[in-house]
Amino acid sequence: MASWNSIPCRVAYEVLGWSAFFCWSVSFYPQVYLNYKRKSVVGLNIDYALLNTIKQVYYMIYNASLYFSPYVQKQYGNKYGHKQMNPVALNDVAFSAHAVLLSAFTLYQIGIYDRGGQKLSRTTAGMTVIVTLASIVCAFIALPSRSWLWLISIFNGIQVALTIIKYIPQAVFNFTRKSTEGWSIGLVLLDFFGGVANFLQMIMQSVDQGSSKNIYGNIGKLLVAVVSIVFDILFICQHYCLYPPKKSEADKSENPVNAV
Template structure:
């Protein structure tokens, strides 16, 4: 493969954005699936959120097939559907209900390690691992309860650095994938005109998927608000969804702003723009609530 200088035209920028979008969507479900598996719990996820997202991906898959999109997009749509099914199985298998029993946190009861094991259920290992009596880590933050039990929270800067490293690797992987293809096809590539053929059945499925994608975020936002916590849901899960949608929107609009072209892609653009906005709301909840409130004896007095 001979390295080629990149010609920064709209088609190449669209290709780069599209490749980055695909890389984000390939990895998007992995953090949440791992989070659920590691915690042996799916309580942070709204079951309705997963069900609606699954329905949206099914309609997206059917629409992609009917609209004769690229084989890679059809394969990705099938992959999304499979990943949704895995999330749904986790929600059913582990359950999504709150498992914390506040009775053991009564001020009358000493908060011993055995009590903490009862309160922070075996299905929530991450919560329990954050509760210790002593720690010598200089980078950790502490909050001491009335009974001198110290709650250790993960250092924010370390977590953000780790997330930024993962995101950078995925984005670079998407760009590198496009660049390899660009170098191999640069001599044979010709500017391609966007397909403006309107398939009304495919459009119907596209709009249905957009509605379901938008509706899926509402139960999750309400659940986070009700719990005043984002504990149990992966920050990277929604971050990759935002990056994937943002890169996809760029890959579409950079090609053309012609009204007919935008109309053909309207359902997918509306779905991506809408879910991008809703995911920003969830990001606000992440920063407002964090991964969960530290337990205080006042909460159960």
């Protein structure tokens, strides 16, 4: 596949890519720590947690296939041109693998900590079954002709759809509770900066190549960044503007003037 034309562009691409990896990877830990500290997952929507795990699995399959498989890369070249660069970077593969592990660990925490009576919705359960069955059917369709690029593109589309859907239960959950307690704002802020870095990384590759094919050749990566940024802005508004954290009794006693 194509190589870089500009060393500064390549350096900027790598810096932005690993910045996105750092922000998005570290973003899992504030929620994991908050769950551990409280011994509770009350405030973390279970539907969000499950949909996020499934989304990360599909994203990992797409990234790993396009990055490591010469056969898939050849099919990508046949479709978009062999002079195009691989739209998947090593940081994408590293992030998605890490994300699967941490998402699965968060589900484990949901299984052992207090959930406050919260249960998985029938909608999410049904959606999980439908996505799984559809993926199996697509795999059987792709098998005879070995249309692996087509298959992982379907998977990429699924993970984009799940990215859009997964945030909605958490946003609605915060709205109905009129609170973001139990939902880590650290996760949101790091996710926001990771999305920005991820978006700029794709732009940098387009600038170097003088082409936008890397963007619509991996439209899923672009949409994930944009969707994450939009919902993170919503969560930031919920946390700091609509439902600011309430002061504890200890804080009120330390600041009697503000407590009046």
